[in-house]
Amino acid sequence: MKFRIYRYDPEKDAKPRLQEYDVALDPHDRMLLDALVRIKSIDESLSFRRSCREGVCGSDAMNINGKNGLACTTNLKQLKEPVELRPLPGLPVIRDLIVDMSQFFKQYHSVKPYLVNDTPPPEKERLQSPEERDELDGLYECILCACCSTSCPSFWWNPDKFVGPAGLLWAYRFMADSRDRDLNERLDNLEDPYRLFRCHTIMNCVDVCPKSLNPTQAIEKIKDLLVKRTV
Amino acid sequence: MKLPSRRFDAVIVGAGGAGMRASLQLAEAGLSVAVLSKVFPTRSHTVAAQGGIGASLGNMSEDSWLWHMYDTVKGSDWLGDQDAIEYMCRMAPQVVYELEHFGMPFDRNPDGTIYQRPFGGHSMNFGEKSVRRACASADRTGHSMLHTLYQRNVRARTQFFVEWMALDLIRDAEGDVCGVTALEMETGEVYVLEAKATIFATGGAGRIFAASTNAFINTGDGLGMAARAGIPLEDMEFWQFHPTGVAGAGVLITEGVRGEGGILLNSAGERFMERYAPNLKDLASRDVVSRSMDQEIKEGRGCGPHKDYVLLKLDHLGPEVIMKRLPSIRDIAIKFANVDPIKEPIPVVPTIHYMMGGIPTNIHGQVVVPGQDGPNTVVNGFYAIGECACVSVHGANRLGTNSLLDLLVFGRAAGNFIAEQRLERRSHKALPADAGDAALARLARIDGNASGESTATIASDLRKTIQSHCGVFRNQQLLSEGVRKVLELEERAHRVVLTDKSRVFNTARVEALELDNLIETAKASIISAEARRESRGAQARSDYPDRDDVNWLKHTLWYREGNRLDYKPVNLKPLSVEAFPPKARTY
Numbered sequence: 001m002k003f004r005i006y007r008y009d010p011e012k013d014a015k016p017r018l019q020e021y022d023v024a025l026d027p028h029d030r031m032l033l034d035a036l037v038r039i040k041s042i043d044e045s046l047s048f049r050r051s052c053r054e055g056v057c058g059s060d061a062m063n064i065n066g067k068n069g070l071a072c073t074t075n076l077k078q079l080k081e082p083v084e085l086r087p088l089p090g091l092p093v094i095r096d097l098i099v100d101m102s103q104f105f106k107q108y109h110s111v112k113p114y115l116v117n118d119t120p121p122p123e124k125e126r127l128q129s130p131e132e133r134d135e136l137d138g139l140y141e142c143i144l145c146a147c148c149s150t151s152c153p154s155f156w157w158n159p160d161k162f163v164g165p166a167g168l169l170w171a172y173r174f175m176a177d178s179r180d181r182d183l184n185e186r187l188d189n190l191e192d193p194y195r196l197f198r199c200h201t202i203m204n205c206v207d208v209c210p211k212s213l214n215p216t217q218a219i220e221k222i223k224d225l226l227v228k229r230t231v
Numbered sequence: 232m233k234l235p236s237r238r239f240d241a242v243i244v245g246a247g248g249a250g251m252r253a254s255l256q257l258a259e260a261g262l263s264v265a266v267l268s269k270v271f272p273t274r275s276h277t278v279a280a281q282g283g284i285g286a287s288l289g290n291m292s293e294d295s296w297l298w299h300m301y302d303t304v305k306g307s308d309w310l311g312d313q314d315a316i317e318y319m320c321r322m323a324p325q326v327v328y329e330l331e332h333f334g335m336p337f338d339r340n341p342d343g344t345i346y347q348r349p350f351g352g353h354s355m356n357f358g359e360k361s362v363r364r365a366c367a368s369a370d371r372t373g374h375s376m377l378h379t380l381y382q383r384n385v386r387a388r389t390q391f392f393v394e395w396m397a398l399d400l401i402r403d404a405e406g407d408v409c410g411v412t413a414l415e416m417e418t419g420e421v422y423v424l425e426a427k428a429t430i431f432a433t434g435g436a437g438r439i440f441a442a443s444t445n446a447f448i449n450t451g452d453g454l455g456m457a458a459r460a461g462i463p464l465e466d467m468e469f470w471q472f473h474p475t476g477v478a479g480a481g482v483l484i485t486e487g488v489r490g491e492g493g494i495l496l497n498s499a500g501e502r503f504m505e506r507y508a509p510n511l512k513d514l515a516s517r518d519v520v521s522r523s524m525d526q527e528i529k530e531g532r533g534c535g536p537h538k539d540y541v542l543l544k545l546d547h548l549g550p551e552v553i554m555k556r557l558p559s560i561r562d563i564a565i566k567f568a569n570v571d572p573i574k575e576p577i578p579v580v581p582t583i584h585y586m587m588g589g590i591p592t593n594i595h596g597q598v599v600v601p602g603q604d605g606p607n608t609v610v611n612g613f614y615a616i617g618e619c620a621c622v623s624v625h626g627a628n629r630l631g632t633n634s635l636l637d638l639l640v641f642g643r644a645a646g647n648f649i650a651e652q653r654l655e656r657r658s659h660k661a662l663p664a665d666a667g668d669a670a671l672a673r674l675a676r677i678d679g680n681a682s683g684e685s686t687a688t689i690a691s692d693l694r695k696t697i698q699s700h701c702g703v704f705r706n707q708q709l710l711s712e713g714v715r716k717v718l719e720l721e722e723r724a725h726r727v728v729l730t731d732k733s734r735v736f737n738t739a740r741v742e743a744l745e746l747d748n749l750i751e752t753a754k755a756s757i758i759s760a761e762a763r764r765e766s767r768g769a770q771a772r773s774d775y776p777d778r779d780d781v782n783w784l785k786h787t788l789w790y791r792e793g794n795r796l797d798y799k800p801v802n803l804k805p806l807s808v809e810a811f812p813p814k815a816r817t818y
Contacts, residue, residue: 011733028479030567041687044739045731049270051446054482054563056374057274073566094417095736101271114382115334124288124324125331127343133336140336140368140375144273179334 001025001035002082005046008093016093020082032079033060033072048097055210058145061088062097068147068208088150090159103159104146104166111163111171111189116182132178139173139218141211142166148205148215154198161194165205165215168196172218175225187226196222234412234423234667239265240654242410242426244397244453247275248373248638249617250432251380251389253596256646258387262655265424267395267413269448269741272381276434276446277638280373281559282487283348283365284330284639285632286323290344291363296320298355299364301811303633306352306516307626308768308778309813310466310786312802315622318594319633319640326639327366335379337368338556348490348556352516352630352818361514365632370485370559376635396741397452398670400429400460400613403663408598408613410662411456412670416741419734421674423666427654430614430645431457431590436752438690440583441698444476444483453619455748457590458755459669462610463600463788463797465621466588467752468760469769471629472521472703476582478540480567484560484579486631489513491556493545495524496576497532503541508818515818518628518769521581525703528580535578542576581703586752587629587769588759589621591788596620596645601788606799612660614649616641623786626801627768676725677743683726686743693720693746693753701757706774710761717753724750755789762796763787780813 001023008016021039029035033053040046048071049059055073063086064074091099117126149155149164163171171190174180190196196219205215241257243250246268257264268275287294299320304311331337331345338346347363355362368375384391394416401409401423410425433453437445454464474495475484489495494513497503507523508515515523524541533539545553550573553561557572564572593599593607596616602608617638624637700713724746731739765779766772788797803810 009733010735030480040739041685041691044685044687044729044742045733047736047738051270051274051448052276052279053447054279054567056371056559057270057276057278057446059270059274075566098736105271109385112386114386117332121328121332123328125328125337125343125345128339129343130339130341133339136336140378141371143278143374144271174334177334177336 001076003035003039004082004084005097006086007096009045009095025076030075031072032064032074032076032083035076036071047095056143058143061145061147063087063089068151070145070147070210073210088146090150090156101146104149104164107149107163107167108144108170111167112182112186113170113174115174115177115180117179118181126179128178135176135178136173138213139169139176142169142213143211145210147208147210151204151208153202154200158194158198162198163190163195165219168199168222169213169215169218172222175222183225187229190222191226234421236423236425236662238425238659239263240426241428241430241649242267242424243430243432244411245275245432245434245617245619246272246391247432247434247617248277248377248380248635249642250430251384252639252642253430253432253616253646254389255380255384255387256643256650258384258389260650262650265390265392267392267397267424269394269396271393272391273378275377276449277373277377277635279446279483280376280635281370281483281485282350282490283367283372283632284327284376284635285350285353285364285630286327286366286636287320287364288324288327288345288347288366290340291347293355294362294364296323297808298357298362299323299353301357302353303624303630304811305358305816306628306630308628308816309780309784310623310626310767310801312623313805313810314802315594315624317805317808319624319636322640323636326636326643330376330379330639333379333383335368335375337366348487349514350490350631351486351514351520352511353632354511358510361511365487365490367487370487370557373635396744397456398673398744400456401663401666402460403660407611407660409660409666412667416736419737421667421670423662425659425662426612427657427659428612428614428649428652430596430616431619432617432642433619435586435618436749437583437586439693439697439749439753439756441694442476442481443583444473444481445583450745451748451752452745453590453615454755455751458751458791461790461792462590462598463790464588464755465591465786465788466623466759467755467789468763468787469587469627470583470701470756471517471585471587471769472581473584474517474520474524474581475543475579477563477567478578478580481582482563482567483584484543484563484577486517488543488545488557488560491545491552492548493543495520496542496544497527498534498538499532503527503532511818516628516630519818521703522771524581540578540580543579544576545572546574546576585629585634586618587621587625587627589619590615592620592622594622594641594644595648596641601797601799614645616645627770673744673747677727677729677740678732680726680728683728684723686727686739686746689720689723689727690742690746690749693717693749696720697753697757701760703771705760705770705772707761710757713757714761717757721750721754751791754794758794759787759789759796784813
C-alpha cells in the first residue's frame with residue numbers, strides 16, 4: 001500500500017517534506033495505525049503518538065487524506081492511495097506527525113473543566129436523576145484528541161483567544177451537570193467576542209469527531225443559556 | 232557527567248488512575264509534587280477500563296463489604312493477602328462516593344443513586360448468587376474516572392511533566408530511594424528528579440505478550456526500574472487472560488456485557504459455561520471462564536473457519552440496553568470485528584489483560600523487601616501503587632472491577648500516608664555521586680551499539696515467545712524452553728541497534744528503552760512460572776493440575792541478580808475479621 005507522509009525533523013530538515021512509502025501489509029493489518037507501526041518497524045525514524053489503539057485515549061489524531069481522524073479507528077480499506085498523512089493542522093509541529101498541543105490544552109484548562117459545588121457533600125452520593133444524567137451524554141465522552149479544534153478555521157486564526165470546539169464542549173458538560181453550582185461564573189468566563197462567539201457554525205468539528213460528538217450543538221446551548229440569562 | 236537536577240517533596244511516575252489519585256492527596260496537602268507521564272494524563276491506560284468499579288454500595292441489591300472481601304479472597308485462589316483485601320473492600324464505598332463528589336458521571340437509578348451491574352466472581356452471601364456491585368459509567372467507566380481525576384488535579388494545580396519517561400531509580404548506599412532519572416521526550420534532555428518520596432504508578436506490562444488488551448505504553452517501566460535497582464518482583468507468574476478480547480484484534484470487550492446478560496456460545500450453539508460453573512455460569516471468575524473457553528476450542532467446539540474462537544451473544548438484550556449501557560462495545564464490535572452485536576454475536580478469545588504481580592508493597596503503598604525487619608522490610612522513600620504494585624489484593628487471579636478499585640484505594644492510601652510524613656519539613660537526603668550513571672550508561676549503550684538487531688525485531692520475538700511459552704495452559708517443557716529463549720532475547724536486547732540518533736521526540740529511542748523493561752518483566756514472569764509447580768488462579772499447569780497449599784501457598788519473589796527466587800508467606804490474617812481459610816474453589 002502506498003503512503004505519502006509528512007516528515008520534519010528539526011535537527012535535520014530545513015523545511016518539511018513528504019516521504020513516500022510503499023509497504024507490503026500483513027492480512028491482519030486492519031487499521032491505519034497498524035500500517036504506521038509496520039512502516040516504523042522498517043523506518044524507525046518516523047515519529048507519531050499512539051497508545052490504546054482502540055479509539056479511547058486520543059493519542060493518534062492526524063490529518064488523513066485531508067481530514068482529521070484517529071489512525072487506530074480508520075480502516076485501511078476506506079482510504080484512497082497514496083494515503084497522505086499530515087500532522088493536525090494549525091498547531092506547531094514538533095516532529096513528523098507530532099504537534100505541540102499546549103495551546104489546545106490551555107484552552108481546555110481555561111473553562112474550569114471540573115465540577116464546582118462548595119456545599120458539603122452528603123455521606124453517600126449526590127443524587128442525580130437518570131434524566132439529569134442523560135444531559136451529560138454526548139459531552140463527557142470527549143477524548144481530547146483535538147481533531148475538532150484543529151479542523152476549525154476560527155481556532156486556526158485565533159488559537160489564543162477562541163476556546164475552540166473541544167474546550168466549549170467541556171464547558172457545556174459542566175453547565176449541564178445538575179450537581180454543578182457555577183453556571184453564572186462559567187457563562188461570564190465565555191461571554192466574550194472571541195472565547196465563544198468566534199464559532200461561525202462551520203461544523204467541521206461535528207464532521208471530524210471520531211466519537212460522533214456534536215460540539216456545535218453544545219456551543220449553541222451555551223449561547224442559549226447566555227440569552228436566557230439576559231432576559 | 233553531572234545531570235541537571237530538580238527537587239520535589241514527591242515524584243510520582245505515571246499519571247493513570249493510581250498516580251493521579253495519589254497526586255490529588257499530595258497536592259491538596261500542599262506538598263510540591265511532580266507527576267511524570269509518558270503520555271498526556273488522560274491517555275493513560277486506565278482510560279480503557281470499561282465495566283465498573285467494585286464497591287458494596289448496595290444500591291440495587293443487598294450487599295456487604297465482607298461478601299466483597301470473601302469473593303476477592305476466593306477469586307485470588309487464596310494467594311491474596313487478607314489484610315490488604317479487607318482494607319480495600321471496606322474502603323470501596325468511600326472512594327466511589329468521593330469520585331462521585333469530584334464529578335464523575337456515573338449512570339443512575341430512578342432513585343438518583345449510582346447504577347451498579349453484576350460482574351464475574353462477585354456474589355451475595357458468600358457465593359450464593361450474583362450481586363450488583365460494579366459502579367458503572369456506561370461501558371466507559373475508566374474513561375470517566377481518569378478524566379474526572381485529571382480534572383480534579385487541574386483544580387488542585389498538580390504539576391504534570393507530560394511526555395517524560397522515567398529511566399532509572401536512584402538509591403543511595405543505605406538502599407534508600409532518592410528519586411529518578413528521567414528523559415524529557417520533546418528535547419531529549421535527561422534530568423535527575425530528587426524526591427523525599429518516589430511513587431511508582433507505572434501500570435501494567437501486557438506488551439510482553441503478542442495478543443493483549445493493553446495499550447502500546449504498557450511496557451512495565453516501573454518493574455524494569457525496580458528490578459535493575461535490586462528490588463524483587465512478586466508473583467509475576469500470575470497473568471490474567473480476559474475471556475473476551477475481540478478475536479484477531481485483541482481489543483477488550485467488557486465483562487459488563489455478561490453482567491448485563493450476555494452469554495458465551497460454542498460452535499454447537501451451547502451455553503457451555505453451564506457445564507463448567509453451574510452456579511455463576513458466564514459470570515464465574517476470569518481464570519475459570521478463560522480456561523473453559525480454551526477447553527472448548529481445544530476439543531473442537533470453537534467457531535469460525537479455523538474453529539479458533541467462541542461467540543459472545545448479546546442481541547437478546549435488545550437494542551435499548553445495548554445503546555444505553557454498552558454503546559462503546561457496539562462501536563468496537565462494528566469497527567474491529569465487523570459485526571453489529573444488536574444483530575450478531577461477537578467472536579472472542581481469551582486475551583492477556585492484567586498483571587496480578589508487581590513491586591511488593593504494604594497497604595500504605597510502601598515498597599517492602601526481605602531484610603532486617605523480616606520479609607516485609609520497608610525501602611525508605613519508595614512507594615508503588617496500582618497495577619505495577621503487588622500489595623497483594625488480587626493474588627493469583629483478579630476479579631473484574633477490583634482493578635479500578637485498587638487504583639483508587641491504594642493511590643489514596645499512599646497519598647495520605649506520605650502527606651502524614653510532613654515531608655515539607657524534612658530536607659532531601661544527599662544524592663549519591665553516581666545518581667545518573669545507570670541511566671546514562673543505558674542511553675550510551677543503546678546509542679553506541681553498531682551491529683545488532685532493531686528494537687522492533689527483538690520486541691516482536693519476545694512477544695511471540697511469551698505468548699507461546701507462558702500462555703493459558705503451561706507445562707515444564709514449554710516453560711523451560713521459554714526461559715532459555717527469553718534469556719537469549721536478553722542478550723540480543725543488550726545489543727539492540729538504534730539507527731536514529733536524533734534528540735527531538737525520538738520515539739525509537741523510547742521504544743529501545745522500553746525494551747529493557749519488557750525484558751525484565753518477561754524474565755520475572757516466565758522464571759517464576761517455571762518454578763511454581765502447581766495450578767492456582769491464572770497459573771494453570773497441565774503437569775501439576777491441582778492447587779498445592781502445603782508447598783505453594785506462598786508469594787514468589789524474583790530478583791534480577793542471578794535470576795534468584797525467594798518466597799514469603801501469604802498473609803491469611805485480616806485486619807479485624809475472621810480469616811477465610813483456603814478451601815476448594817468452585818463457581
